[in-house]
Amino acid sequence: MSYMFTVSPDFSPDRLSGWYIFNTWMQRQLGVDIHLELYDDFCAQRVATFSNKIDLIYANPFDAAMLVREKGFLPLVKPTDLLDEVLIAVSENSPAQTIDDLKANSKIAMTEDPNVNMIGMMLLESANLNNSNIEKNVYDSYILVAKNLLRGHDDAGVFLAGAFDDLSNMVKKQLKVLLRSEIDEIHHSLMIGPKLVARRDEIKELLLGMDKTEKGHGVLESLGFKSWTIVDDEEMEFMIDLMDTLST
Numbered sequence: 001m002s003y004m005f006t007v008s009p010d011f012s013p014d015r016l017s018g019w020y021i022f023n024t025w026m027q028r029q030l031g032v033d034i035h036l037e038l039y040d041d042f043c044a045q046r047v048a049t050f051s052n053k054i055d056l057i058y059a060n061p062f063d064a065a066m067l068v069r070e071k072g073f074l075p076l077v078k079p080t081d082l083l084d085e086v087l088i089a090v091s092e093n094s095p096a097q098t099i100d101d102l103k104a105n106s107k108i109a110m111t112e113d114p115n116v117n118m119i120g121m122m123l124l125e126s127a128n129l130n131n132s133n134i135e136k137n138v139y140d141s142y143i144l145v146a147k148n149l150l151r152g153h154d155d156a157g158v159f160l161a162g163a164f165d166d167l168s169n170m171v172k173k174q175l176k177v178l179l180r181s182e183i184d185e186i187h188h189s190l191m192i193g194p195k196l197v198a199r200r201d202e203i204k205e206l207l208l209g210m211d212k213t214e215k216g217h218g219v220l221e222s223l224g225f226k227s228w229t230i231v232d233d234e235e236m237e238f239m240i241d242l243m244d245t246l247s248t
Helices: 013-030 042-050 061-069 114-125 142-150 161-165 194-208 214-223 233-246
Strands: 002-007 033-036 056-059 074-079 086-091 106-110 134-138 156-160 175-180 189-192 228-230
Touching: 002 013, 002 042, 013 033, 013 194, 013 214, 042 061, 056 061, 061 114, 061 189, 061 233, 074 194, 074 233, 086 114, 086 142, 086 161, 106 114, 106 142, 114 156, 114 233, 142 156, 142 161, 142 175, 156 161, 161 175, 189 194, 194 228
Parallel strands: 002 033, 002 056, 106 134, 106 156
Antiparallel strands: 056 189, 074 189, 074 228, 086 156, 086 175
């Protein structure tokens, strides 16, 4: 039997080869055929998920509730010490020094990443900015968000903190961070679907031991991860409840 693996579209383009390397490693360790299918946007990925095409997913926290409650997915692991914090940044040349310096009718650059945009809007609310008094400009990647800030096309940008940290030093030096979230409980998770659930414990054990071998450590490095940490059902339910609370 062949299985389908996918990754939340908000991963850094620099990690593209890493996910193919990880998929190859998984196939060899499990002795099964796993096809990695990457989607251009969140909508296309959700369509595939609702069509029962996905068996393994590195999922963003916004989709966790749907995956668990509607499609029967269960959590496996999360990257160690890697949380989904969000930040608001501006060009180094921007007169804004704090979040409160952003004014109504500001142009805000963002991607289609749903959980990042939700938290980003919460951060902007501290400057009395909301959907009714800003202009949203949506781009395909965080690299494009950064480029449009530097070109002066937008006043501020909403970033997944990890994606911002992955930008080149040359780009980061031309940006300044106004505000960064400190939620500490939201993260991407590797999750398993119903067709693979019988091998859940086996797969967990493999993943938790990756950093103990030279080959596994190299695969993790290609993803920008140190190791995996277990995500139990209670932790996943807590995160889902937290996301529900933040979105209301």
